[in-house]
Amino acid sequence: MFDALEIVTTVIVGLMVGVEFSVAFVINPILNALPDDSNQRGRSHGGRMLGAVMPFWYIGSLVLVAIWAFAARNHDGAGLLVTAGALLILSVVMSLLLLVPINNRGKTWTAENRPADWKEQMNRWDRYHYVRVAVIIAAFALMVTALA
Incomplete structure (x- = not known):
């Protein structure tokens, strides 16, 4: 049972790290290369799609690590x-205080109602x-090291 817990937790947290890494270094750079309307719509x-899933993924990952x-x-x-759990707590706090407020605004924007500083907000x-990606990568690395 303990082995199953280790495997399930590692896979779930690893997939979360992979998705967030992909958003940072693949998806958003692709969107940023598109014209403004397409970039903002994407x-x-x-924000709507991942904003609906990630709270459960982050909290679920934290619970599994705990x-x-x-x-x-x-x-x-x-x-x-x-320590990995503490880093995941930090990632949740960062999300709630820093990223979610921007995401909640951004997911409602359209070409007609987006603010003049929308790009600045997305850059922030x-x-x-x-x-946050660095924090969750560190947490994941600590988890994998604990397996060894």
Whole structure:
């Protein structure tokens, strides 16, 4: 059962890290190369789609890591899992305080109602997202190290 918990948690967190990495370094650069209307529409759609899924993915990942850390409390690597969990908590706090407010505005924009500074707001979101991606990559690396 413990092995299954390790595998499921690693896969779920790893997929989340991969999606967020892809958003930062593949999807958004592609959207940024499109004309403004297409760029903004793509980001709005992505904000709606991923904004509906990611809260469950982030919280679910945190819960799984917490369960794993508790189950491994007397094993080598437990400290790494606790640190990974703390980093995932940081990523959730960052999301709620920094990224979600921008995303909530951006997902409602259209070509007709977007603010004049929409690109600046998207650039700010991107900068915060890069930091969040680094945090969740670090958490994932700690999790994988705990497996070794």
